[in-house]
Amino acid sequence: MEVIAGAPESDPGAVAFSAVQAGVAREVDIVMVDTAGRLHTRFNLMEELKKVNRVVGKAFPGAPHQVWLVLDATTGQNALQQARSFKDAVNVTGVILTKLDSSARGGMAFAIQRELGLPILFAGLGEKPEDLTPFDPDAFVDGILADQ
Ligand SMILES: Nc1nc2c(ncn2[C@@H]2O[C@H](COP(=O)(O)OP(=O)(O)OP(=O)(O)O)[C@@H](O)[C@H]2O)c(=O)[nH]1
Ligand SMILES: [Mg+2]
Known part of the structure; x- marks a missing residue:
């Protein structure tokens, strides 16, 4: 590289x-x-x-060909407003949601999809390079349900 x-x-x-x-x-x-x-x-x-x-x-x-927006999951609801502005400005095509390891606010993943219609491509689960992993919606939902 x-x-x-x-x-x-x-x-x-x-x-x-x-x-x-x-x-x-x-x-x-x-x-x-x-x-x-x-x-x-x-x-x-x-x-x-x-x-x-x-x-x-x-x-x-x-x-x-693609424009990815990196959103910090600990930002909460304000992140949606941010994402809307970036989407309007540069036609964002996908989202990377970081800090899902340090946040109980994973619910933002649903809002991003529902309100912005953007796919979540990668999830950040820690500080090491290998902690940036392809986002798996099924595993994500299973994880939330398992926490209840
Ligand atoms: N725990 C945790 N830490 C993360 C995650 N993603 C990034 N970080 C940490 O957050 C800090 C900022 O990460 P960067 O990748 O530099 O953030 P950035 O968005 O490129 O920042 P700027 O280029 O300054 O806008 C670093 O200390 C990262 O290790 C994550 O998913 N989980
Ligand atoms: Mg940077």
């Missing part, structure tokens, strides 16, 4: 653009753009995110 990073303070859109260009030139299968977390209420940062989304499509028509 190769990492393309910009200098500190460089424009995230420009970094994403050159990363996708490099990916096309090197004929890689996947380019992942990891954006910094931000509050959905910060106008400028949301505009910056939209720009990243736009420019990767200029570097490779049709990109981004």
